Amino acid sequence: MEKNLNQNWSMTFEPYGTFTTALPASVYTVLLREGKIPDPFYGLNEFSVRELSRNDSVFFTSFHLTGDELKREHLILRFDCIDTIATVFVNGVPVGRADNMFAAWDFEIGFAAREGTNTLRVEIDSPIRCAEEAQDADHLWGQEEWMTMRGYQHLRKAHCMFGWDWGPQLPDMGIYRGVRLLAYDGARLEDFLVLQHHRKDGSVELTVTAEFSDGVPHNGVVSVKDPDGGQMDAPLADGKASFMVESPRLWWPHGYGEQPLYTVTVCAGEQGEQTKRIGLRTLTVSTAQDRWGSEFAFVVNGVKIFAMGADYIPEDNLIPRVTPERTAALIRSCVEANYNCLRVWGGGYYPDDALFDLCDENGLIVWQDFMFACAVYRLTDAFRESVTREFVHNIKRLRSHPSLGLLCGNNEMEMAWVDWGLPKNETLRMDYLELYERLLPRIVRQYAPQTFYWPASPSTNGGFDNPNSPDGGDVHYWDVWHGSKPFEDYRNYYFRFCSEFGFEAFPDCETLRGIGEEKDMNPFSRVMESHQKCAGGNQKILNYLAGEYRYPSSFENFVYASQLLQMDAIKYGVEHFRRFRGRCMGAVYWQLNDIWSGPSWASVDYYGRWKALHYAAKRFFAPVLLSIHLGDGKAVLNISNETRNVFRGTVRAGIRTAANQEVLSLEQSCTVDALSSLDVLVQPVDTLTEEQRYSCYFCCELLDENGSLLSRDTALFVKPKHFEFLDPCLTADVLLHDGKISVRVSASAYARGVRLSAGDLPVRFTDNYFDLTGSRVTVDVVAVSKEPVSLQELEKKLSVCSVYGIG
Numbered sequence: 001m002e003k004n005l006n007q008n009w010s011m012t013f014e015p016y017g018t019f020t021t022a023l024p025a026s027v028y029t030v031l032l033r034e035g036k037i038p039d040p041f042y043g044l045n046e047f048s049v050r051e052l053s054r055n056d057s058v059f060f061t062s063f064h065l066t067g068d069e070l071k072r073e074h075l076i077l078r079f080d081c082i083d084t085i086a087t088v089f090v091n092g093v094p095v096g097r098a099d100n101m102f103a104a105w106d107f108e109i110g111f112a113a114r115e116g117t118n119t120l121r122v123e124i125d126s127p128i129r130c131a132e133e134a135q136d137a138d139h140l141w142g143q144e145e146w147m148t149m150r151g152y153q154h155l156r157k158a159h160c161m162f163g164w165d166w167g168p169q170l171p172d173m174g175i176y177r178g179v180r181l182l183a184y185d186g187a188r189l190e191d192f193l194v195l196q197h198h199r200k201d202g203s204v205e206l207t208v209t210a211e212f213s214d215g216v217p218h219n220g221v222v223s224v225k226d227p228d229g230g231q232m233d234a235p236l237a238d239g240k241a242s243f244m245v246e247s248p249r250l251w252w253p254h255g256y257g258e259q260p261l262y263t264v265t266v267c268a269g270e271q272g273e274q275t276k277r278i279g280l281r282t283l284t285v286s287t288a289q290d291r292w293g294s295e296f297a298f299v300v301n302g303v304k305i306f307a308m309g310a311d312y313i314p315e316d317n318l319i320p321r322v323t324p325e326r327t328a329a330l331i332r333s334c335v336e337a338n339y340n341c342l343r344v345w346g347g348g349y350y351p352d353d354a355l356f357d358l359c360d361e362n363g364l365i366v367w368q369d370f371m372f373a374c375a376v377y378r379l380t381d382a383f384r385e386s387v388t389r390e391f392v393h394n395i396k397r398l399r400s401h402p403s404l405g406l407l408c409g410n411n412e413m414e415m416a417w418v419d420w421g422l423p424k425n426e427t428l429r430m431d432y433l434e435l436y437e438r439l440l441p442r443i444v445r446q447y448a449p450q451t452f453y454w455p456a457s458p459s460t461n462g463g464f465d466n467p468n469s470p471d472g473g474d475v476h477y478w479d480v481w482h483g484s485k486p487f488e489d490y491r492n493y494y495f496r497f498c499s500e501f502g503f504e505a506f507p508d509c510e511t512l513r514g515i516g517e518e519k520d521m522n523p524f525s526r527v528m529e530s531h532q533k534c535a536g537g538n539q540k541i542l543n544y545l546a547g548e549y550r551y552p553s554s555f556e557n558f559v560y561a562s563q564l565l566q567m568d569a570i571k572y573g574v575e576h577f578r579r580f581r582g583r584c585m586g587a588v589y590w591q592l593n594d595i596w597s598g599p600s601w602a603s604v605d606y607y608g609r610w611k612a613l614h615y616a617a618k619r620f621f622a623p624v625l626l627s628i629h630l631g632d633g634k635a636v637l638n639i640s641n642e643t644r645n646v647f648r649g650t651v652r653a654g655i656r657t658a659a660n661q662e663v664l665s666l667e668q669s670c671t672v673d674a675l676s677s678l679d680v681l682v683q684p685v686d687t688l689t690e691e692q693r694y695s696c697y698f699c700c701e702l703l704d705e706n707g708s709l710l711s712r713d714t715a716l717f718v719k720p721k722h723f724e725f726l727d728p729c730l731t732a733d734v735l736l737h738d739g740k741i742s743v744r745v746s747a748s749a750y751a752r753g754v755r756l757s758a759g760d761l762p763v764r765f766t767d768n769y770f771d772l773t774g775s776r777v778t779v780d781v782v783a784v785s786k787e788p789v790s791l792q793e794l795e796k797k798l799s800v801c802s803v804y805g806i807g
Contacts, residue, residue, distance in 0.1 A: 001072070001183040005063055005120070009175075012058040024320040026083070026174030027057050032318075040317070041596045041606075042515055043527050046168040053171045054128045060121040063181060067115050072183040074213075075110040077120070080177035083319070084157040085125040091118055099382075100156035101176075102350055102371055102390040120179075127171040131155050131162070141422050142375040146535055153375035156386055159347040160314060160595065165534040166602070167595040170317045177352070187214035189272035191396050194264055195450060196280060198301075204280050206243040210236055210266050220268035227260040236266060250301050251279025251402045253340040254363030255623050256644055261360060261402070279360060279402025285452045287461060293471030294460070296497040297585035298341070298365055298405055304675070306578065306642050307365065307586035308621040309334065309341035310603060311500060312355075314348040317595050324354040326608075329784070330593055331358040333604050337614055338621035341365045343457075343499055343588050346411035347373030350394045359403035366403045367499070367588070369457065370394075370440065372410035376422065379431035384439070391443045399448040406452050407444055409436035412476065414456035414467040437462045457499050474586070476500035480569055484543060490573040491629075494583050501573055502590030503544075504537050505566035505613065506559040507597060507605035510760045514607075515597045521555045523599075531598030538599065541565065550721045553807040561806050562599070563612035564753050567769060570603075570613055574620045575627040578640040581677040589617075608784060612755070612769040619711060619767075624672075626651065626702040628715040633686030635698050635715070638679050641672040648672075649710070651681055653700035655688075658726045658750050660773065663696055685717070693717040695724045697750060699773050714771040720752065725804040728772065732756060732800040736791050741781040743798065747772045751802040759797035761789050772802075 006023040013019075013027055016036045028049065031037045040049035069075070077088065083101040087094055091114060096107035131151030135144075142153045144162075149169050152162035163169035182188070190211050197205040208222050217239025224243050225231045234241045249260040265275040286297045286304065298305040315322045315330065334342065342359065344351060346369030359366050370391065377383065398404050416422055417432060436455045444453045455462035460473035468475055474497040479485040481503050490501075506512065512521060512528075520527035523538045532538050541562050545551075548565060552558040570589050577584040594606040603614035620627070624647050625640040641647045648671050655664040670680040688696065694717075701712035716723050728747035735742045743765065745754060751772040756765050762785035770777065783789060 001069055001181075003063065003181040005061065005179040005181055009059055009061040012060070013052075014055060023178055024081075024174065024176040025059065026172045026176070026318060026320050027052065028170065028172045029174070029318050029320045040168070040170055043520070044530055046170060046530070050169050050171070053173065054126050056126050057124045057173055058121060059124070059175055060119065062117050062119050064117055065113055065115055069183045070110075070113060070115050072110075073185040074182065074188070075108065075113055076182040077107045077109050078180045078182060079105040079107075079175065080179070082122065082124070082175055083173050084127060084155055085130050087123045089119075089121040089123070092121075100386045100390050101158065102156055103386070103393050122175060124173045127155060127157060127161075127173055131171075138378060140376045140378060140428075147533060153377060156371070156390060158314060158349045158371070159373055159375070161317065163533070164347060166313070166591070166598075166600040167533060168317055172318060174320065176319050184270075184272075187212040187216060187218060187271050189218075189266060189268045189274055192264075192266045192274060192276070193447075194276070194278055194400060196282070198280075198282050202248070204245045204248045206245065206264075208236070208241045208243075208264065208266065210239045210268060212239070212268070212271060218268050218271050220266060220271070222267075223265045225263040225265075227262065236268065245280065248280040251281040252363060253298075253300055253305055253365050254335060255338065255340050255642060256300070256303065256305065256363075259361055259363045259402075276400045277357070277360060278400050281402055283365070283402070283405050283452075285406055285454070287472070292494070292583050293469070293496065294473070295585060296473050300365075303644065304585060305340065305365070306581050306675075307341040307497065307588055308574075308642070309339040309343070309364065309588050310592035310617075311343045311345050311588060311590045312351070312592050313345050314595050315593055316606075319349075322352070324352075327352070327355050328358055329608050330604065331355070331362060331364070333608065333610065333614065334364060334592065335362045337603075337617040338623065339364055339617075341367065341405070341586070341588060342592065343367040344369055345373070345591075346371050346408070346457075350398070353397070356398060356401040356403055360401050364403055365405035366401070367406045367408060367457075368398065368404060369408045369411050372413060374412050374416065376413075376425075376428050377431065377435065378428060379435055387435070388439070388443065391440060392447060395444060395447045399451060404451060406454055407448070408457050409440050409453075409455045411457055414459050414462065414464060415476070418464050418467055470495050472496055474499040477573075478502075480573070481540065484540065486547065487569050487572040490576050491631075494580055495577065496584060497586035497588075498573070498577060498584070499586065499588045500590045501570070502601035503566045503569035504534060504541060504599055504601050505562040505611055506541075506599045507594070507602075507611060508609050508757070509556050509559055511597050511605050511607055511609055512559070523555070523558060528599075531596075533598070533600075541599070544569075548719055548721060549803065550807040557806050560755060560801065564769070564803070566601075566603075567612040567616040571616050571620050574617075575625070575629075575638075578620070578625055578642075579627065579629070579638045579677050579679075581640055581642070581675070610764055610768070612753070615768045615770075619713075622711060624649075624702070624710060626700060626711055626713060628698060628700060628713055630685070630698060630715050630717065633684060635683045635685050636679050637668075637681040637683075637700055638677060639670060639672045639702070640677040641674060644674050646671060646674055648705040650703045650707075651700060652703070653681060653683065653698070655685070655692075655696050655698055656750065656773065657696050658724055660750055663692070688717065694722060697723070699771075712771070712773065714750075714752065714773060716752075720803055725750070725752070728802055728804055730754065730800045730802060732798055734791055734795045734798060735778070741789075741791055741794060742778050743781060743794075744776055744778045745772060745800060746776040747802075748775075751804065753803045755801050757797075757799045758789075758794055759799075761793060761797050762787055763789050763794070
């Protein structure tokens, strides 16, 4: 018997009283829904709402048991997520205590249960009080000096709920993912592991091992259903079954092939039944030695993949507001921007299955951090027990997903020990090695033997051996932004895999107006600075702005310019890394998404609106990329071919005046091998006069072998602030053809960074923040909600601008 207990709960939180709710639920979401607290994301409300978490909370419900159910050998309450320090009572009797929001909790309740109505009560302790008391008793190094609340590292709770340099201090508490009541005799099927052996003849042998609650193997039947519905069955004998797939359909990352999924079902009779989807593939990471050091490359089905994507953080500070639909919209944005990879950052929480299901279906390799970030942890017996429960639960939950590419011990802790000046405590240093280089890899080998483990990010494979080295492993590069280096600094490095690099920008004004009044629409207003969680972040944006663009004439233009800066910065990095494919094998920028509304490194804001960076990502993560490198008196055009086919096409390039008059015209046919990068054209430009450098630009476009346009790009010989732009007299006409709406943008002169805005309408465009080198470009309008948008509505809200109009 299994009963879902997610309905008919109540929450008591003083001084506000008692309210009914369903699960998932949290203190903040219930109080916000009931109108008892203001929106914590609006204005300065964060700070008053935060203090509510100094109080305890209680969630309670009741459930019914029959006499037969009560007689069962096992009567278990299973909580998939309690946040965080909590005591569980049945009929007033304590049945268990939870101390880790990342783990599932099973509590035997037979000794406390009774026939008929039973009460279930969960008392959750104040997370602020628990954290501060633990820090007072045992001070451990962390980030509280400048961006978080004290003591977050003592709790197995999403660290970013205590604040981060892109999110608020709102340490909510509640019950997430659900509660079930299980009643059974004997054993129960708990999980199963599927291992794949890919043979040289192309066939794949599957070995299924079922895991039962009593630790004893049982019998049953296992079925494997292929993507077309064909089914194979095999007996489960002593907990094992095997299959031979003679003509497998392999799972590939997005851009390299399809994502067929097989369904595996284990039926063990009275012990239960479980189903999982798998993909047939090999997936590991190569760290082989080469002439530059040691590579770091995902290898799928024997093919080395250039990872392209971003770092994922929690989608909301109020976790119950994260829905499968919302996550699906975010993953669609990744796929549309040509991602093939996501890194789940270690200061949040392990994502729901919905995210991994979507990554399975769409071919996004997931780099999954364990939940440790930017802090020191003491490995007491109790802490070891708690995190071991966490590790086993999440490894078993995620291991069958074909998208799972890597399990990583922590975020930035090895680098912190080496480079950040931590207090040199040898005991804590040894705890680090025990946790990430002994305990975790041992558990991964036991429960997910075919999943690659990496001890930290960044790392060169542990042992405190130069963890942020450019010559091996993965790198977090922050000299552009935190170090105030110019964008061009990316070109001084040839990282093997860059798993963090980023640049901040403000989200669209439509998003910002949701956090403050019109008087707050200033980068240095109190509200705007309270939503800027990176110390000195707005000043950094202005500093970079001074180097690149003219001073904006309005707040709207400042927001627009900040997004251009972000786009330019990451474009510099990604294009450089892709030019050196083979030496560099990954460009994963910080960060994909936002946890609330405000300036941040995200390319998709809290409401799902694309910043300029995300439109640019669609271009610079294109399977075949044409990029320009201006420097040393020449223009170098490079094609990066991240497909498994030879590319043949034509490059057209040249130099034009701001009025789009040709100064130089070039055309070059090209052939680029699969999975490679090649400089296809080198043009000297050192003969340009001083006047031409300020009034001419370099342009190029790439056509495939059928003459179809794939992409175009431009580059300036001087900073945009000094270029002699002409007024492009931009116009944007809304068109309707075959029921589809598009926008035709026209210009009388070169227009850089052309931005289309539909205001608060729920649409985006197939391209935006692009350079217009001809007379016109047409882009399609994409609806992002179920609400239809009419041509008339779009005409009313549509606006267009370019760099010419910044100031």
